Amino acid sequence: ISLKKAFQDKFYIGTTMNLEQIHGTDQKSIDIIKKQFSSIVAENCMKSMYLQPQEGKFFFDDADKFVEFGEKNEMFIIGHTLIWHSQVPDWFFVDKNGKNVSPEVLKQRMKNHITTIVSRYKGRVKGWDVVNEAIMEDGSYRKSKFYEILGEEFIPLAFKYAQEADPEAELYYNDYNEWYPEKVKTVTQIVQNLKSKGIRIDGVGMQAHVGMDSPSINEYEEAIVAYSESGVKVNITELDISALPSPWGTSANIADKVEYDEKMNPYKKGLPADVQSKWENRYLDFFQLFLKHKKDIRRVTLWGLTDSQSWKNDFPIKGRTDYPLLFDRQYKAKPIFEKIIKLSTEI
Ligand code: G3I
Numbered sequence: 001i002s003l004k005k006a007f008q009d010k011f012y013i014g015t016t017m018n019l020e021q022i023h024g025t026d027q028k029s030i031d032i033i034k035k036q037f038s039s040i041v042a043e044n045c046m047k048s049m050y051l052q053p054q055e056g057k058f059f060f061d062d063a064d065k066f067v068e069f070g071e072k073n074e075m076f077i078i079g080h081t082l083i084w085h086s087q088v089p090d091w092f093f094v095d096k097n098g099k100n101v102s103p104e105v106l107k108q109r110m111k112n113h114i115t116t117i118v119s120r121y122k123g124r125v126k127g128w129d130v131v132n133e134a135i136m137e138d139g140s141y142r143k144s145k146f147y148e149i150l151g152e153e154f155i156p157l158a159f160k161y162a163q164e165a166d167p168e169a170e171l172y173y174n175d176y177n178e179w180y181p182e183k184v185k186t187v188t189q190i191v192q193n194l195k196s197k198g199i200r201i202d203g204v205g206m207q208a209h210v211g212m213d214s215p216s217i218n219e220y221e222e223a224i225v226a227y228s229e230s231g232v233k234v235n236i237t238e239l240d241i242s243a244l245p246s247p248w249g250t251s252a253n254i255a256d257k258v259e260y261d262e263k264m265n266p267y268k269k270g271l272p273a274d275v276q277s278k279w280e281n282r283y284l285d286f287f288q289l290f291l292k293h294k295k296d297i298r299r300v301t302l303w304g305l306t307d308s309q310s311w312k313n314d315f316p317i318k319g320r321t322d323y324p325l326l327f328d329r330q331y332k333a334k335p336i337f338e339k340i341i342k343l344s345t346e347i
Helices: 027-036 061-072 103-120 145-165 181-196 217-229 273-292 335-346
Strands: 012-017 039-042 076-084 127-132 170-175 203-206 233-241 297-302
Touching: 012 027, 012 076, 039 061, 039 297, 061 076, 076 103, 076 145, 076 297, 103 145, 127 145, 145 170, 145 181, 170 181, 170 233, 181 217, 203 217, 217 233, 217 273, 233 273, 273 297, 273 335
Parallel strands: 012 039, 012 297, 039 076, 076 127, 127 170, 170 203, 203 233, 233 297
Antiparallel strands: none
16 A cells, blocks of 8 residues: 555655656656655745745746646645745845845845745645744744844744735744754744734644654654644654764754765665664654654655655765665665554554
8 A cells, every 4th residue: 555545544644846856857756756645845946046036036937847746646735935044045135235125125025925926826735834944943043134134023924924825725834953842942932922913823844854863752752742732733844864873963053064074974885784773663663653643743744755865965964875765766665664554554
């Protein structure tokens, strides 16, 4: 049985689409995506630098194809992402002289960006990552340009604009390391703040780019429960489990640059059996947790299809050989694939 069939009464099960997949030049991937997944998200082409590279000049060709593919295959289509400090074009924040724009101008630009995109796909894209990665692990706001110019207000504004453009679409706040207790605290406050203002938020997205050891399943569970108790659904939005040693250990202090080191790329020819089995158990532990909380969870999306396509091979160090996903470099389902399906029938 397929993955989507196995989880159909539980939650949506999703994957990303890159440009080769969207343009139909990677048929092997497309066959797997159609057969196995009930939800899709574009890995890059709906980010602001691609959708609005110059002010007022929108580029929708790739995004249109992506949405058409999802509709044709009756998938739950996710839009990623409207407001993010990264992969955002420089013009967004500056005037003709290169100076920061006023709060009023930035609001207008945000509104125009969000309204144009969300209304184009109204009723077709079913859920939006409205704001991505605005909070740090210590619970403080990221000092992005959005924050610098508008303060905390940029978050409610973004949700308000999105809600106005498509009142039916689900709206999410999405972030990584969203299990850090201080981060959970701020994000649940954001949820409550939006709700008290009468602005809709339907879910938080926990990206779930996790490693072999951190976070613990308990830490993760506490966060899922806290978000659910704050009155929103939980989406596991970017799941991948790196099998490689983390250059950061268990610390969240993500350095800007980590240099390549052979020790950080130990499994070029495949995972040794003990590492493989530890990695499989890690996947099973997470899926067991998601199934236990299936009432709280709306969707689990894998961030990529095959290991060769994963961003993890190039982050935080370029040129590594990682094994974070369910399909191998030959597009073959790994043994974990059937184990996850089996688990779904047991819980
Ligand atoms: O398209 C160009 C190509 O023309 C050029 O030849 C090539 C050379 O490097 O770069 C290509 O662009 C790359 C793009 O992915 C498409 O492949 C960018 O350099 C690269 O930076 C970009 O990486 C993406 C990353 O976001 C950017 O921040 C990853 O694919 C994508 O998986 C990743 O996804 C993010 C989520 O959106 C948010 N959460 C974290 C997650 C992982 O970083």
